[in-house]
Amino acid sequence: MVHLQAWSFKDSPLPGMFTDMDYELEEDKLGIPTVPGTVTLKKDAQNLIGISIGGGAQYCPCLYIVQVFDNTPAALDGTLAAGDEITGVNGKPVKGKTKVEVAKMIQTVQGEAVIHYNKLQADPKQGKSLDIVLKKVKHRLVENLSSGTADALGLSRAILCNDGLVKKLEELEKTAELYKGLMEHSKRLLRAFFELSQTHRAFGDVFSVIGVREPQAAASEAFVKFAEAHRNIEKYGIQLLKTIKPMLHDLNTYLHKAIPDTRLTIRKYLDVKFEYLSYCLKVKEMDDEEYSCIALGEPLYRVSTGNYEYRLILRCRQEARARFAKMRKDVLEKIELLDQKHVQDIVFQLQRFVSGMSLYYDECYAVLKEADVFPIEVDLSRTTISYSGQSQSYEDEEEEEEEGVGDSREGGVSTGQAENGAEKLIDDEIGKIIVFFSEVQKVTVYWDATHKAVLLKEGVLEKEGDAYGYYNDSLLTTGWGVLEIRAGYGKTPETDDITYFLAGYLEGYLTAQQMYDYFTNMYPQVITDPKTLVAVKNFMIKQDAWAREQVKLNKSSDPLWRHVGFLLAQMDGLQAGMSDWAKRMGQKPLTQFAVQFLNAIGDLLDLIPALVPGARVNLMKEPPMGHCSALIKMLPGYENLLFAHSSWYTYAATLRIFKHWDFKVTEAHTATGKLSFSSYPGSLVSMDDFYLLGSGLMMTQTTNNIFNSSLFDHITPASLFAWQRVRVAHALAHTGPEWGQVFSKFNSGTYNNQYMVLDMSKVFLGSSIDDGALTIVEQIPGLVEYSDQTQALRRGYWPSYNVPFHRKIYLLSGYGQLWKKYGNNFSYDLCPRAKIFRRDQASVTDLASLKHIMRYNDYKHDPYSEGNACESICCRNDLVQKHASPGGCYDTKVTDFSMAHKFVSEALNGPTTEDGLPPFSWDQFNSTLHQGLPRIYNYTFIPMQPLMFTPSIPVTPENSRVTSDY
Structure with a gap:
């Protein structure tokens, strides 16, 4: 059998209604075109094709499809849709028939039914009227009301308003608050550990000074031992911060990316749901209007002229329902994945935290267990006199190596200046406690002239180095990374070529990961056609060879070519430093072409259209x-x-x-x-x-x-x-x-x-x-x-x-x-x-x-x-x-x-x-x-502002009247 609309009329007319219309109104299509067609549908085991029919004699001049049911022959075929007019069944016209008669015509056919139709070419935008928009607003309002409140206001709650996904959204907000609390607590805890580490470091510095100046051998040894212990504890604390920092990053990603993304998807789902409910309500209102007119014996104009407005709303309801079903499926899948990640991730992060803390305490215990002798025989009065308050604060060589202490006259910075400067680079939002140690990478390099090799020391800024510098990876927090390099100021003078090579090497090593990312992003922006690549590579190979040849021929007589040589040495160092980093990380280094590409992006904007005529600007466009x-x-x-x-x-x-x-x-x-x-x-x-x-x-x-x-x-x-x-x-x-x-x-x-x-x-x-x-x-x-x-x-x-x-x-x-x-x-x-x-x-x-x-x-x-x-x-x-x-x-x-x-x-x-x-x-x-x-x-x-070198630009009283707070 064929499904009929939920409301139906008896075949006999209602009392007082005329049975034969003595005039026929012209169809009012509302500007909606129709296209005729024929489709053959194979019936299912229940002898159904899966449509419900509306309209027909004696009130409507045409019969049309009200709904196509899911997982039925009509739905699987996809040809027929709500609002389409049925003009015939198995070659027989249906004009003038009732929907019951047409249903019987389809039911009597065995095996396959041939449906002749006029396809409604409706634009869903035509059905999205102000009335639909207001209905969406109503549904959105009712969604947030309790049943009692809605009833008191005279608002009915549609069945879909009692949506379990809305409760999921509430659970998601609670989860977000949980993660936010974990983030804040972790930051406070790490801040405390950072301050504790700084305290241990200060103790280490003081004990070191006392140990070096203490004349009694046993006391000196004990103080030095204590100094070493406190410095080790400080290092373990920093290592703990580095270990736990990824946990904060992961929690931050879940809190600020995964949860907002799911929240946005649910809100999109709610918007689609409310639109579907609005069309359902509109269909119900039009059904009620039609039924009321029939009861009063008054013909309804839209029904008498083909009911195109109603059919348009049916089509919009069907398409809104399809969007609703798809969005609901997507939301359920996303929430399920997010729940799984939440359960797994919270356990993993807690394990990481506990493991890091356990290792920290074990290492601290081992260090303190060894440093168990205190120099009680120290003559405090004599020691106090020898430590004159007028003397300069002591800094041993090891401390200078670790912190890159330099004479200010040589452009260096003191330990305090370096730390204060670095603090300026730290963004409060991710916690000052971890950025300096885990996002600011410090490296010093030396040139081994005997073996023509680079010696690299990580974690230190040593002014004796041939090149030293830092990279603050603060892009995601401030918008910028910051790189600072000094080269050529080492104890052993090097040639300018080596200075530039080492500066390039240091930059390549410090920013290798960023080079990978930048090349990944920019390559498809510049090389948009693979055919371009061969021509570009050949040109750059020839240009590089020519430049290097000119350096060899002219550097002894022309300062321009000497400096071109320095620049090429710096680029060679850049690739070497990046390659060494890649090898240490088990990654494939960027090619020489990739490094040339990163430097020549601007030049390629003109070089590509020069080499490939098809890439040139068309003046007609x-x-x-x-x-x-x-x-x-x-x-x-x-x-x-x-x-x-x-x-x-x-x-x-x-x-x-x-x-x-x-x-x-x-x-x-x-x-x-x-x-x-x-x-x-x-x-x-x-x-x-x-x-x-x-x-x-x-x-x-x-x-x-x-x-x-x-x-x-x-x-x-x-x-x-x-x-x-x-x-x-x-x-x-x-x-x-x-x-x-x-x-x-x-x-x-x-x-x-x-x-x-x-x-x-x-x-x-x-x-x-x-x-x-x-x-x-x-x-x-x-x-x-x-x-x-x-x-x-x-x-x-x-x-x-x-x-x-x-x-x-x-x-x-x-x-x-x-x-x-x-x-x-x-x-x-x-x-x-x-x-x-x-x-x-x-x-x-x-x-x-x-x-x-x-x-x-x-x-x-x-x-x-x-x-x-x-x-x-x-x-x-x-x-x-x-x-x-x-x-x-x-x-x-x-x-x-x-x-x-x-x-x-x-x-x-x-x-x-x-x-x-x-x-x-x-x-x-x-x-x-x-x-x-x-x-x-x-x-x-x-x-x-650079932290490691001072300006050398001459400033006269006449041209320095304006001052800034830097």
Whole structure:
């Protein structure tokens, strides 16, 4: 038999109703088209095809499907759906028949039933009316009410409102509170252990001093023994912190990722459920309306004209039910997996905690058991006199090795300074107690000239080392990792080549894991077509071979090639350090090409279209977003100079490291070996760029596109990449014009940018600005042009926004053609960012207002943005209406005149949240690789300052009036 609707009418008319309609109304399809078709359904064992039928004589001119039941022939076939009209059965028309008659026609057929139908081509959006939305609100309200309260308010609770999954959500909240409590308790406990370890360390220091100065042999030996015991206890405590830190990380992941993800899924499920309930309620109301009209003997217009509105709601109910069933299945599976993980994980974490504590106490007991002699024969009065309060605090050699104590005159830092500096790098949210010891990695390396090998010591900063430094892996907590390296200051003088090699080795070893992650994320962003790879590799092999050959031929006579040689040695060291780390970790090292790739990402943006014609920009299609915004601002009375840059590119590139280098270079023409800059793992340049240099120069840039593809013919492997020429110019240039002159040599024509070089020695705050203070350098294939634009600085500001300034560069690049085709978006003076900078730069008076303008994006209200989230100072391409992608403005760096003299800046990583924009989350763009990156970006500016070296930039009274709190 065929299922009928829950409500049915007798075949005979109700009293008072006419039996024969003396007129026939035209069908009102509400603009919904229908498509005829035929389907053959094989009946099941109960002789059913699995549909219920509505409509038909004598009230409705057509018969239609009310519901397709699950796991029936009709449902498995999938052709018929709720709302479809039945026009015939087994070749016989059904017009004018009742639904009971049609049901009998289907029942009498044995084996297979042939159904002729008109498929309702309904858009579910047509059925989602205001009434449905209000019903969803009602269901959501009732969900949170008790039955008694709902009854008192006259609200009925649908059966699905008594949903066990809602109780699961409540249990999930309780579990979250449990984990939150565990996290807080663990942090407090580890804080206590950290302070206890510091106490043991202080005891060790004091006992060591007493032991060394104590004249009595037995007492001296006992004190030294006690000192060693306390130092060992301190080391065991630190090891305990390192052991338990992963537990906090795992708990944090469960609390802030797994639980919120499940909570979000349940809320999505509830939304789908309420929508399904709303359609069910709507169907019930329409059924009641139809029944009431029949009882009163009054024909209902929608029924008499084909009941298309009702059929549309039936279709919407069926599709909502399918979504509801699928979402419920997904939620049940996710909750089951989460429950299993909770049970297993909590046991595992407690076992880890207990094991770590047990080992700690066993080791402490063993140490104290050995140190059981106390020097009671010490002459306290004599000892007290010998320990004069006027003497300097004692630090033995072992302590210096462990903490990297250095003479401040040689750029070192004291133990206290190193610890205090490191504390600045710690983010309170994950606990200051563990970050310094488990996320700040310290390494010192020595060069073994006899065996031509690197000797590495982990966990120490030794000023006698040929290179030493630290890496603070704080990306997930502050948005930035921080790397600082000093090289060339060891006891044994080394050649500059070795100094650079060891600096590279140290960086490769310290940041190897980040290099892996960065390569994983960026490779698919840059090499989008496998066919590109062969051409790129061949070019880079030839370029590298050419550069090395030129170094051999010219380093004895040309300082430029000497420094190119230093740079290549640093890159070789980078790969060697990364490879040694990989071998120790049992991983496969990155290839030489991978290391070259990480440094040449910017150059590849132009090299790939040059090598692969298919990758070139099509002028018939509007180009993509720009790359970077920059602003140099001089206050009206020359009170201060402000300097800022915001990077634009794929958000996959947000694995950021701020680097501080201090290389002692003996090459006679060297301008500086000190620099601080924003950068990336495995990159020996900034690429943004944002540099503070020991020569007194500051540099930043924004990228210009090449729309004239004929310029790519100038590109040859017999050249130096832009990243190489930038580094050489930094090393050799004392002034802006010198920088442009060095940079213009051996132009590769790749990574074509506008560089802004600011010479701080030409700026006298409150007084004057000498010519040569601001040099603008622009590159295209075959040409580098630079000029003095100090006059713009005197007028107040210099903006940069991916449009060339020099007319010749502008026209040769092809911007003139795009201006004719697309208008002012490609005008230097009238593109959106030019207008916004011109309008708003006057409000920039300090660091706070500088940060605001560099993060500015009010695209919904700013007339110059015209509703485009990328036509502003800090683009959000993930928010554009069409073809959104995870890219845009993803960082900002700022500094001022006084700060720059001290290598100090402030930096923020992540897409802008200014002007009410939501923080970016990878949840909507999971298909883009983002290994090692935060899930959500909602960071603030943090200070960046080297801890191990002091500024060497000359500061005169005239140009140091502005001071900062750094």
